[in-house]
Amino acid sequence: MDRLDPKLDVVFKLLLTRDPALLIDMLQGVLERPIIGIEVLNPAIKGPLSSDKEIILDIRAVLADGTRIDVEMQIRATPGLASRLVFYGARDYTEQIGRGEDYRNLRPTFVIVWLVDPLFPALERLHSTFELRDRHTHTLFGDQLSIHVLQLSSLSPPHARYGYHAIVQRWARFLVARDDSEFDQLAKEDPIMTAAKKTLEEISMDPAAQRLARERSDAIALYKIDLAMSKDEGRAEGRAEGRAELLLELLAMGFERPASEIRARIGEAHSDQLGIWASRALTAQTLDAVFAP
Secondary structure (H helix, E strand, C coil), rough: CCCCCCCHHHHHHHHHHHHHHHCCCCHHHHHHHCCCEECCCCCCCCCCCCCCCCCCCCCCCCCCCCCCCEEEEEEECCCCCHHHHHHHHHHEEEEEEEECCHHHHHEEEEEEEECCCCCCCCCCCCCEEEEECCCCCCCCCEEEEEEEEHHHCCCCCCCCCCCHHHHHHHHHHHHHHCCCCHHHHHHHHHHHHHHHHHHHHHEEEEEEEHHHHHHHHHHHHHHHHHHHCCCCCCHHEEEEEEEEHHHHHHHHHHCCCCHHHHHHHHHHHHHHHHHHHHHHHCCCCCHHHHHCC
């Protein structure tokens, strides 16, 4: 069975909202606190998946004690991502009370973002927590707002000791797992991983989920094509190299690894031709269809 990629944001949301026990387990590891109850405020996936800006794929939730949570998966660390995470956290925090209400009713807000591409490449940590603290003494101003950044690129070996919570380490391994042996090993380590594996398999066999994942993957690929086409506008060689890399990536996603003669053909093609092939690779069923005259 071909499992859907849990690092794809739409699959990530389906996984954690279909079985609330999975979301609770992940949050207990990230926040290092027990969670008694949780309500997901936006379980439905609404909006056109062809638009990166209109679709909302984060998970907004409230805990039994009123604590606010925003969880999301990001494949790309876009230039405005850090500012957007602060905005989301501040928005959720301020929406708790209205004008004239007692500020003491405010509950903490946590923003949690899993990243495929690192937001802070120089910060080689899987899990980093950003809070309001004094610059010199590091005295905590308050626990009302914090942002948890989880960079999958900094995942350490399973048994390495870096001070990360074991649950966080397991979830990171689950999200990047590539074959049955890795999923099976995780399932042996903790029953919740068995549930996560089962839920991911159920989602992967669901035609509606498959469609959503395909639409989302296509939207991301189209974004990359647009980015490649607009990058290095004055340098044809730079555009061709970028489009060649993108085309090889798309072919690897949809077909077997391209043979050497196909790689050679891609290497000799001009930029415009590479763009045509890349667009075809999104919907073509065979390699011949991609490279048809």
